[in-house]
Amino acid sequence: MSFLDADFWIGVGVTAGVYAIFALGLQLNVGFTGLINLGQAGFMAIGAYAMGMLVVDAGWPLLLALPAAILVAIVAGALVGLPTLRLRADYFGIVTIAFSEIVRYALQNAAFTGGNQGVLGFDGGWREFQAWASNELSPIGLGGTIQLPLLIAVWATLLICLAALTILQRSPWGRVLKAIREDEDAAAALGKNVFAFKLQSLGIAAALAAVAGFFLALNVTYLYPSEFDPSFTFFGYAALILGGFASYGGVVAGAIILCALTEGLRFLDLPLSSSQSGSLRFIIVGLVLIILAMFRPQGLLGSKAEMQLRS
Amino acid sequence: MKPKTTNASEPILALETVGKRFGGLRAVEGASFAVATGSITALIGPNGAGKTTVFDLISGYERPDTGAIRFEGRRIDGLASHSIAKGGVVRTFQLTRVFAAMSVRDNMLIGAQRQAGESLPRLVFGPKSVKRAEEAAQARADALMRAFALDRKADDYAGSLSGGQRKLLEFARALMTEPRLVLLDEPMAGVNRALGASLLDEVERLRREQGMTFLFIEHDIDIVMRRADYVIAMAEGAVIAEGPPALIRRDPRVIDAYLGRKGAVA
Numbered sequence: 001m002s003f004l005d006a007d008f009w010i011g012v013g014v015t016a017g018v019y020a021i022f023a024l025g026l027q028l029n030v031g032f033t034g035l036i037n038l039g040q041a042g043f044m045a046i047g048a049y050a051m052g053m054l055v056v057d058a059g060w061p062l063l064l065a066l067p068a069a070i071l072v073a074i075v076a077g078a079l080v081g082l083p084t085l086r087l088r089a090d091y092f093g094i095v096t097i098a099f100s101e102i103v104r105y106a107l108q109n110a111a112f113t114g115g116n117q118g119v120l121g122f123d124g125g126w127r128e129f130q131a132w133a134s135n136e137l138s139p140i141g142l143g144g145t146i147q148l149p150l151l152i153a154v155w156a157t158l159l160i161c162l163a164a165l166t167i168l169q170r171s172p173w174g175r176v177l178k179a180i181r182e183d184e185d186a187a188a189a190l191g192k193n194v195f196a197f198k199l200q201s202l203g204i205a206a207a208l209a210a211v212a213g214f215f216l217a218l219n220v221t222y223l224y225p226s227e228f229d230p231s232f233t234f235f236g237y238a239a240l241i242l243g244g245f246a247s248y249g250g251v252v253a254g255a256i257i258l259c260a261l262t263e264g265l266r267f268l269d270l271p272l273s274s275s276q277s278g279s280l281r282f283i284i285v286g287l288v289l290i291i292l293a294m295f296r297p298q299g300l301l302g303s304k305a306e307m308q309l310r311s
Numbered sequence: 312m313k314p315k316t317t318n319a320s321e322p323i324l325a326l327e328t329v330g331k332r333f334g335g336l337r338a339v340e341g342a343s344f345a346v347a348t349g350s351i352t353a354l355i356g357p358n359g360a361g362k363t364t365v366f367d368l369i370s371g372y373e374r375p376d377t378g379a380i381r382f383e384g385r386r387i388d389g390l391a392s393h394s395i396a397k398g399g400v401v402r403t404f405q406l407t408r409v410f411a412a413m414s415v416r417d418n419m420l421i422g423a424q425r426q427a428g429e430s431l432p433r434l435v436f437g438p439k440s441v442k443r444a445e446e447a448a449q450a451r452a453d454a455l456m457r458a459f460a461l462d463r464k465a466d467d468y469a470g471s472l473s474g475g476q477r478k479l480l481e482f483a484r485a486l487m488t489e490p491r492l493v494l495l496d497e498p499m500a501g502v503n504r505a506l507g508a509s510l511l512d513e514v515e516r517l518r519r520e521q522g523m524t525f526l527f528i529e530h531d532i533d534i535v536m537r538r539a540d541y542v543i544a545m546a547e548g549a550v551i552a553e554g555p556p557a558l559i560r561r562d563p564r565v566i567d568a569y570l571g572r573k574g575a576v577a
Binding site (some may be wrong): 168171172173175176178179182183184185187188189190191192193194200303305306308309 | 369372391392393394397400402404408409410411412413417418420421422423424426427428429430431434441445448469470471484485487488572
């Protein structure tokens with residue numbers, strides 16, 4: 001495989017788009033509401049599995065299963081948020097990571113989720129569409145790359161989410177979230193129902209996680225529990241830190257760079273075993289983050305002035 | 312909580328044998344007092360007397376263990392702090408709490424109540440009402456920022472303001488909520504005298520022109536004497552005296568507790 005292989009980079013683009021959608025939700029929680037959500041992978045698992053099981057077990061068409069699964073993820077967000085959003089920020093973080101692990105272990109062990117065998121066969125509708133789209137793209141010479149329709153779908157969705165969140169953030173609603181991030185007691189003293197706003201923030205993040213989960217599932221074509229382990233959430237945080245706190249554009253940039261870096265480093269031709277070179281790739285990613293923290297602590301698109309005001 | 316028509320003789324705020332413990336510490340014990348509608352009432356007392364705890368109890372940050380708190384005749388103890396604020400009671404904090412990484416203007420706009428744009432459904436389905444509410448809030452914020460000489464700082468981060476300017480911002484932001492009762496926790500602390508005097512002038516003007524009621528915690532006895540028309544003195548969690556300033560400064564219990572047995576107040 002050559003460095004300029006189109007299919008390879010289309011795959012990287014799909015992965016980057018999935019991480020970007022996933023991390024937009026993290027940014028809404030962490031960067032704009034001050035909620036340390038460490039359970040984003042759990043919401044992604046719930047959304048993706050809900051979609052897969054509605055199609056495979058309940059026989060729903062994919063197009064109907066997608067919005068239903070988003071609703072399931074939002075309900076999951078509310079159920080996690082109701083008892084925990086009154087906790088202090090650090091306790092909330094601990095509870096959400098525990099939640100995401102509970103979800104993963106439940107998926108591994110429950111009979112109705114297929115356990116470690118996972119869920120297969122939910123993407124028939126998508127593959128028909130993909131074949132049709134590839135056919136349509138062939139007159140302009142883009143028919144040969146099978147994942148191209150997925151790339152277009154992921155990035156179109158990502159751009160819509162990015163635009164919607166940016167508009168929301170400029171609204172009075174977004175302003176209240178920011179005030180809660182800055183000082184929730186002062187926000188409450190000004191008549192803002194802090195709990196209700198946090199719940200909405202978490203619900204939207206869970207919905208974004210579900211959407212990311214759909215594309216992840218369509219990309220790998222089947223669902224299994226270990227796709228959703230907490231390292232996915234931490235990778236999302238890495239994209240957030242790289243791109244910059246409280247910047248939606250930043251997480252998209254962060255996700256692209258991070259995915260291009262981890263995947264592109266596969267082309268390093270070193271006399272190492274595959275597990276060694278795999279580890280080396282993550283060492284390099286870690287170094288990049290450390291260097292960034294030293295020279296640009298606010299991230300690529302974060303605001304240095306805001307960061308200094310917060311400390 | 313809907314506003315209720317009150318006659319001036321009815322107290323706007325009443326505490327009835329309110330008590331609050333933190334572990335073994337009795338922060339407030341059997342405190343009872345009333346704040347007259349349209350008054351500027353001072354709450355005084357030595358450190359640890361329980362003044363800030365009383366503010367926390369009124370504004371819903373803490374729940375009293377015993378007793379009742381009434382605002383315009385309705386019980387507000389047990390309500391969430393945001394509901395109390397929506398109902399017309401707003402507080403400021405002893406250590407100012409501005410939203411540091413937000414502009415001065417955005418700080419002000421957070422004070423606006425009934426903002427359609429703070430509701431997700433109305434953002435989507437009622438963009439006109441959102442725009443109207445936002446414009447009205449902007450106009451109010453602009454007027455208040457001018458009144459407090461913050462208009463030239465409107466686009467600066469609140470975190471870049473001086474201590475005195477933050478105090479002004481916090482007060483102006485509280486007024487954005489269109490309150491009927493304002494609780495000010497040491498409004499003069501860390502503010503230079505000229506700025507402090509103009510802040511208190513504004514308090515008197517709002518009382519005169521809008522009938523707003525103020526309850527403020529203050530350590531400077533001269534300011535209390537000149538600005539308050541009623542004084543409540545606390546010590547060790549209990550109300551030890553209340554009355555007009557001239558009487559309070561001669562009250563032996565107050566002199567004893569508050570002034571550390573140094574003799575009469577100068």
